[in-house]
Amino acid sequence: MLKESAVFDAIILGAGAAGLFCAGVAGQLGKKVLLLDHAKIIGEKIRISGGGRCNFTNRQTGPQHFLSMNPHFVKSAISRFSSADFIKLVERYDIAFHEKHRGQLFCDVSAKQIIELLLSECEIGNVEIKYPVSVQEVIASQDVWEVCTQEQKFIAKNLIIATGGLPVPAIGATDFALTLAKRLNIPVVTPRAALVPLSFTSGIFSTMDDFAGISIPVSISAGKNRVHYGHGHFQEDLLITHKGLSGPAVLQASSFWQEGEPVNISWIDESLWDQVANAEESRKKSTEALLAQLIPMRLAKEFSEQLDLLGKNWAEVSQKKRQQLIDLLIHWSVKPAGTLGWNKAEVMVGGVDTKALDSKTMMAKNYPGLFFIGECVDVTGHLGGHNFQWAWSSGYVCAHALI
Numbered sequence: 242m243l244k245e246s247a248v249f250d251a252i253i254l255g256a257g258a259a260g261l262f263c264a265g266v267a268g269q270l271g272k273k274v275l276l277l278d279h280a281k282i283i284g285e286k287i288r289i290s291g292g293g294r295c296n297f298t299n300r301q302t303g304p305q306h307f308l309s310m311n312p313h314f315v316k317s318a319i320s321r322f323s324s325a326d327f328i329k330l331v332e333r334y335d336i337a338f339h340e341k342h343r344g345q346l347f348c349d350v351s352a353k354q355i356i357e358l359l360l361s362e363c364e365i366g367n368v369e370i371k372y373p374v375s376v377q378e379v380i381a382s383q384d385v386w387e388v389c390t391q392e393q394k395f396i397a398k399n400l401i402i403a404t405g406g407l408p409v410p411a412i413g414a415t416d417f418a419l420t421l422a423k424r425l426n427i428p429v430v431t432p433r434a435a436l437v438p439l440s441f442t443s444g445i446f447s448t449m450d451d452f453a454g455i456s457i458p459v460s461i462s463a464g465k466n467r468v469h470y471g472h473g474h475f476q477e478d479l480l481i482t483h484k485g486l487s488g489p490a491v492l493q494a495s496s497f498w499q500e501g502e503p504v505n506i507s508w509i510d511e512s513l514w515d516q517v518a519n520a521e522e523s524r525k526k527s528t529e530a531l532l533a534q535l536i537p538m539r540l541a542k543e544f545s546e547q548l549d550l551l552g553k554n555w556a557e558v559s560q561k562k563r564q565q566l567i568d569l570l571i572h573w574s575v576k577p578a579g580t581l582g583w584n585k586a587e588v589m590v591g592g593v594d595t596k597a598l599d600s601k602t603m604m605a606k607n608y609p610g611l612f613f614i615g616e617c618v619d620v621t622g623h624l625g626g627h628n629f630q631w632a633w634s635s636g637y638v639c640a641h642a643l644i
């Protein structure tokens with residue numbers, strides 16, 4: 242038998258980064274908040290993030306670090322609750338952290354400290370958290386929202402959808418937000434896996450296994466000539482794996498890549514190569530020995546072999562071949578077969594269309610009291626802590642806008 246209905250100011254579905262943070266803020270603003278999640282363990286994505294150390298924000302987060310059909314959408318939320326604001330909170334909890342690379346901040350000890358912080362903020366705000374709970378139905382009923390679970394009906398003026406994106410279904414990801422949006426005639430931008438390794442049908446090199454494990458700084462770009470989501474260009478490390486290409490460079494580019502398009506990679510810096518190729522002492526060296534001054538020898542040999550230059554003295558290499566080598570090393574273009582999919586993706590590109598939401602509050606324009614926050618919205622951060630910052634910022638503005 243169903244228990245009697247319970248009434249709250251706000252019901253939040255999804256106790257991940259955005260839901261937990263929003264719940265804590267709303268609770269501390271005096272709202273009576275219920276947070277529901279279907280998973281047996283909550284905050285799992287936070288726990289596994291950043292290799293277990295959670296890259297919880299980025300000192301440099303700005304609108305330029307996000308992909309969305311509307312690149313201006315993030316501006317209001319990330320300025321009202323910025324990375325500096327989240328850093329202050331982390332410092333208040335005495336969580337030791339360090340900066341790794343270009344503003345990326347990680348916990349010194351464990352990502353679990355961020356989960357504890359969020360749970361503690363919820364406790365201060367008297368948030369009621371229930372999990373695992375299976376949400377059976379969401380009903381828009383006059384001025385309130387009804388959420389039906391197997392045991393009970395919950396009622397609130399505000400319903401916040403924070404059920405995340407599609408990556409890693411094994412730890413609880415679902416398409417709940419997208420299905421609900423569609424049912425309510427709220428437009429959805431078709432989702433695709435992002436921050437994900439790229440796969441190739443035929444080996445990019447003679448035998449991929451010989452090169453697996455090589456990590457090398459490259460310049461990479463994807464998404465040229467596209468209107469929406471634009472063009473991504475990054476200088477990061479690329480990792481060759483048995484299955485294809487990965488590492489920060491490729492993960493970043495994958496967010497901009499779409500099926501059928503190439504990715505472009507410069508394996509070496511053109512001006513450094515000019516210096517090496519034009520040095521007097523280079524004339525008597527083999528092509529691979531020159532290349533090996535800038536890239537690992539295994540790759541140097543592979544590229545030389547592809548142009549039939551293996552063992553050739555640089556002085557004997559024709560201008561035509563030299564140009565071909567530059568094309569290969571600096572303008573390398575390759576078409577991936579696909580990505581490694583939702584199980585290996587860190588985030589989702591696409592989601593609830595921002596044109597249906599108010600950027601200052603995250604409220605659905607046609608549904609007073611209904612909010613979408615975090616990854617389920619068509620806002621995707623670059624690698625480097627920007628995705629969590631979006632979860633905190635969107636959760637914060639939503640909490641302040643509850644009716």
Ligand SMILES: Cc1cc2nc3c(=O)[nH]c(=O)nc-3n(C[C@H](O)[C@H](O)[C@H](O)COP(=O)(O)OP(=O)(O)OC[C@H]3O[C@@H](n4cnc5c(N)ncnc54)[C@H](O)[C@@H]3O)c2cc1C
Pocket residue numbers: 254255256257258259260277278279280283284285286287289290291292295296297298374376403404405406408409412413414415416417586587588614615616617625626627628629630632
């Ligand atoms: C391996 C990995 C590493 C990552 N590392 C980083 C990093 O270091 N830095 C960074 O910024 N970002 C990182 N990310 C991305 C980041 O984890 C997400 O962007 C962020 O968690 C999104 O927050 P969210 O609250 O929107 O969704 P989530 O944190 O995914 O939370 C969604 C919650 O909703 C629940 N839920 C789903 N469906 C239902 C349903 N039907 N009913 C009830 N509850 C439901 C889920 O159980 C989950 O608890 C990483 C992602 C992965 C996969």
